[in-house]
Amino acid sequence: MADIAILETRERVLAGILLTGAAYLLFSTQDASIKLLVVGMSVWQIMFFRSIAILGACAAIGGRQLFADTMRSPIVRPMLVRSAFTLAAWLCYYNAARSLQLAELTTVYYAAPIIVTVLSVFLLGEKVPMLRWLAVLIGFAGVFVACDPTHLGLSVPVLLVLAAAFLWGIAIVLLRKTALAECSMIQLLLNNFYFLLFSAVP
Numbered sequence: 001m002a003d004i005a006i007l008e009t010r011e012r013v014l015a016g017i018l019l020t021g022a023a024y025l026l027f028s029t030q031d032a033s034i035k036l037l038v039v040g041m042s043v044w045q046i047m048f049f050r051s052i053a054i055l056g057a058c059a060a061i062g063g064r065q066l067f068a069d070t071m072r073s074p075i076v077r078p079m080l081v082r083s084a085f086t087l088a089a090w091l092c093y094y095n096a097a098r099s100l101q102l103a104e105l106t107t108v109y110y111a112a113p114i115i116v117t118v119l120s121v122f123l124l125g126e127k128v129p130m131l132r133w134l135a136v137l138i139g140f141a142g143v144f145v146a147c148d149p150t151h152l153g154l155s156v157p158v159l160l161v162l163a164a165a166f167l168w169g170i171a172i173v174l175l176r177k178t179a180l181a182e183c184s185m186i187q188l189l190l191n192n193f194y195f196l197l198f199s200a201v202p
Contacts (some may be wrong), residue, residue, distance in 0.1 A: 028106070034094055035102050043094040044202040047087070051196040058189045070189050075182045082174040083194035089167035096160035108161040110143045115169035124173060 037046050058066060070076075097105055117136050120126040128136075178187055 031097075031106060032102060035097050035105070038094055038097050042202075043091055044199045046094060047090065047195055047199040051192040051199065054188065054192040055196065058185060058192070062185050062189070066185055066189060070186045073182055073186050073190070075178045075187070076190060078174070078178055079187065079190040080194055082171055082178060083191050083198075085167050085171040085174065086191065087195055087198050089164045089171060092160040092164035092167065096157040096164065099155070099157035100161065105161060107143065108158060109165050109168075111140070111162065112165040112168045112172075114140050114143070115166055116172045119169050119173045120176070124176060 034046065093105075093109065100108075114136050117128060117132070121128055175187075
């Protein structure tokens with residue numbers, strides 16, 4: 001029984017790694033699209049229509065039952081806080097995309113996983129093994145070298161990307177909390193509903 005439990009745990013971890021890899025692939029595709037869109041559209045417009053598209057997809061997949069379940073969800077209020085951090089991260093990131101090349105943008109943003117690891121200790125009380133801290137430090141050194149700070153400088157767009165990485169890190173930590181309480185579709189629906197509200201007025 002113990003062997004079966006270990007095997008199931010490994011399979012879940014492997015599935016999590018594969019899904020995370022697929023997510024980053026899709027995020028990279030989105031980044032390239034955003035780089036093209038910010039040339040002719042405001043960030044608020046992009047966020048508004050992005051939210052409508054995702055809400056439409058949620059409605060097509062989940063139907064009325066998804067909306068009914070969302071209304072009764074215990075994470076309606078916590079998701080508002082998480083959505084605010086996520087939106088702030090996207091706004092910083094999208095505005096920085098106007099000035100930085102895509103390679104520079106994504107390289108600086110790779111600081112986000114490092115920030116998430118540090119925040120997981122302080123905000124979630126998770127224990128990070130020494131080997132993982134070593135990997136984080138190597139990752140940070142890699143980001144520092146790839147950014148080439150002597151060439152890139154400390155401009156406003158660079159600071160915006162760093163702010164986006166920090167805000168995204170907080171949002172991911174909050175995601176860890178809400179993910180245990182509700183299914184992904186309800187989180188996605190709430191997140192983009194709040195995005196729609198936030199971006200509708202501007």
